[in-house]
């Protein structure tokens with residue numbers, strides 16, 4: 420049975436939704452440990468920002484009414500005081516100006532600021548300034564004034580639920596006076612049991628035997644899931660022996676009580692597909708083919724009431740499947756990671772499509788030195804799903820539409836940014 424990418428994505432989302440646990444999905448965390456997390460609740464502002472009305476420019480605070488007299492070609496005002504940043508606000512006497520610095524409180528009575536370079540002399544070392552009629556015409560109430568609460572009003576929503584606590588958001592929290600110990604309510608993803616292995620798979624650190632390979636998928640999935648906000652990830656390494664697989668899976672699921680099981684490998688057409696054969700017998704599952712490459716063989720369902728998502732064993736297939744199926748589902752159901760942020764770019768080189776299947780090639784977005792130019796993307800490595808080293812160099816996945824045709828250079832394709840990848844320009848910097 421075959422599915423489209425969208426059909427399988429919907430099915431994985433519905434599968435994962437059955438394991439959703441509202442109590443786990445929200446967590447109180449001190450800000451110092453919340454970097455990268457997603458806010459679960461609106462964060463209300465404990466103070467207004469700016470906390471007081473202040474100047475946006477180094478210049479002179481004035482009363483605009485003083486610059487409206489008719490007939491004069493220029494306005495000359497005595498400088499009655501200097502208002503430095505950090506000092507309490509002074510008062511502007513009518514018919515005068517107060518020298519004011521960027522970020523300094525606007526003196527009481529002033530309603531605009533004229534930048535120092537627009538007055539004569541253009542200096543603070545003076546006891547009077549002159550403003551031409553032409554310059555004065557542009558000085559309106561509020562000019563170069565940052566009103567109290569113009570960024571956020573005390574008590575209103577400063578950062579809404581769903582905001583990722585990146586650098587700007589953490590800076591915003593600090594601006595509100597929240598220190599690292601202040602707690603915020605953040606999203607947390609499911610606890611996940613990762614099942615990887617096969618008779619050929621060894622854990623790194625052991626001597627490599629003929630016919631064996633090291634386990635890439637365990638660490639790959641663990642790291643991907645942690646980045647996606649999983650509350651805990653435990654890994655079960657299995658062999659291809661069905662009875663042992665069945666027994667150990669059951670013990671792990673009963674012992675860990677995970678919200679989600681993610682398996683890799685053992686689901687396609689071979690003679691020892693232990694994951695598919697066991698789950699077809701012991702769980703309610705769909706196994707079949709999704710019209711994409713890599714990541715064709717897929718499965719999902721429920722094992723003892725726990726959602727299971729089965730990914731194909733080739734490492735690149737597992738990784739691409741995480742981005743295509745787990746990311747949208749975790750983002751929508753648990754809210755613990757950003758949803759896929761698809762964009763577009765043009766191909767630098769021709770790419771051959773595949774009949775009946777979209778391809779998800781790994782690519783590098785070229786550094787654009789011209790902001791007006793559309794971003795350009797090139798494939799890194801070939802199409803095969805064992806090519807994990809070139810996948811590690813990729814900064815995006817490119818979706819090449821189905822079709823037995825060549826998509827020429829210049830074709831616009833959908834791209835999905837991924838974390839990691841090689842920084843263009845540093846490929847030869849072996850320091």
Ligand SMILES: Nc1nc2c(c(=O)[nH]1)N[C@H]1C(S)=C(S)[C@@H](COP(=O)(O)OP(=O)(O)OC[C@H]3O[C@@H](n4cnc5c(N)ncnc54)[C@H](O)[C@@H]3O)O[C@H]1N2
Nearest residue numbers: 615616634635636637684685686687688715731732733736
């Ligand atoms: N006759 C067919 N054969 C295959 C088909 C098919 O449709 N008909 N599909 C191919 C595709 S596409 C993929 S993808 C794989 C998926 O197979 P499985 O999910 O059953 O995965 P395995 O056979 O167990 O492993 C595939 C490949 O990946 C390596 N592997 C597995 N686990 C790990 C791990 N933890 N770390 C590193 N590498 C791992 C494994 O050694 C195999 O080379 O099936 C194709 N075959």
Ligand code: MOO
Nearest residue numbers: 713714715736804
């Ligand atoms: O579809 Mo498989 O996942 O290409 O290698």
